Amino acid sequence: MVHHPAGGRPTPPRIDPSELRPGRARYWIGGAAIALGGIAGLVGLVIGVVIAARPPDFAGRAGPGESTSFEVGPEQAGSSWPLYADAPGADPASCSVVDPEGVDVPLAPSAVSHSVQNGEQYWESVAAFTPPDAGAYTLGCSDEAATYAVTTGGGAAGTGPGVLGGLGAVLLLPVAGLAVGLFLIITARTGRSRHRRRLLAERGHPPY
Template sequence: MSVPYPPAQGPYGPAPIHIDPQELRPGRVWYIVGALVLVCAFVTALVGFVFSMFSTVALPDFEARANAGEEVVFTVDETDFQLGLYASPTGDQGMCSLVLPDGTEERFGWPGYSHYVEVGGERWELVGSRGIGEAGEYTLTCEAEPGVDTFAVADIGDGGAGFARGLLSSFLWALGAPLLGMAIGLPILIVTGTRRSRHKRRLMTERRQWPHGGPHPA
C-alpha cells in the first residue's frame, strides 16, 4: 500500500504550484505555426490582389499608334479577339476606321466598358473595339485635327468579359486567401491554447496530490 505525501506548505498555507511552460503539450511552436499561416495568408492576399488588379487595369501593349490625320499599317497573327481603340487625350470611335486584309473598311463599335489609364504624362481612354476574325495586314485611319489627338489599338482579349473576370480575380485574392488562412490558422491557435490549458490543469492537479513527484512508498 502507498500513501501520497502531504501537500507542501508555505508560511501562509499550501505553497503555490509552478508549471514550467516548456512542460506543456503541445509545444509553443504550434502558436508560431498558426501565426505564420495567418501572416502568409494576408501577405499572399495583398500580393495577389495588387498583381491581379495591376494586370487588369494596366494599359495593354499597343499593336499600332497613329496621330490624327495619319494612317498606320500593322500585322495581326492571331484571331478571335477584340481589338481595342484607345484615344489620347480625347476622341471617340467614330473618328477612326479599320481597313481589313481584304480591303473593306469597317468602323469601331462601342467597347462595352470604360477603361482609362494615365501613364507617362498621357491619359489614354478606351473608346472603341472591334472583333478580329482573320490574320493579315490591317490599316488604322483616324480623322481628326492633326496634332491634337493620338489613337492606338491593342489586343483587349474578349473585351468586357475579360475585364470583369480580372476584377473578380482581384477580389477573390483579397477575400479568399485571408479566409483560407483563418480557416487553417485560427483552429491551430485555438486547439493549441485549449490543449495546453487542459494539460496545465492536469499537471497542477497531479502536483497537489503528489507534490514531491510521486507516491510515497509504504
C-alpha cells in the same frame, strides 16, 4: 476511488504546458500565416496599381488623319482588342478597323473602362473590336483631335492582369491566410485542451 477533501474538489495535478500536444509552435505558425496573407495582399495591391498606371503596350497607333497596320496572331484572333484614345471625349466612330480581306471589323463599346494618366501622357479605352482571323489589320481614324491606338486582345494594362489581379490578391490572399491561420490556432487550442483532459484523467483527476 477518488476522495474529495472537505471543502470542495481536489486540486488538479499540475500539467506542464510543454507536455501538451500539439505544441505551441502551431500558434506561431497560424499567426504567421495570417500576417503573411495580409502582407501578400498588400504587395498584390501595389503591383496591381503599378501595372494599372502604366500605359498599355500598343500594337499600332494612328495619329489624326493617319492609318496604321498591326498584326493579329492565331492565338489572338477571336479575342477582344481595346481601342484607346489620347484625349478625353474622343469619338471612336471616326475610326475604322479593316481585316486582311479589306472588310470592316465592327467597333463596339469598351467592355472595361480604363484610363491612364502618367505625367503628360493620357490614354483612355473608348471602344473594342474582335478580329475574327489572324493576319495584318489596318486602323484608320479621321478625328483631328486625338491619336488612337490598339492593344493586344486581353492585354490592356490595368484590366485583367493589372487591377483585377491586384484586387484578387488583396481579397483572396488575406482571406486564405486568415482561414489557414485560424484553422491552425483553433485546432491547436482544441487539441491541447483535449490532451490536458486526458492527462488529468490518467493521473487520477476526474475531468470537469
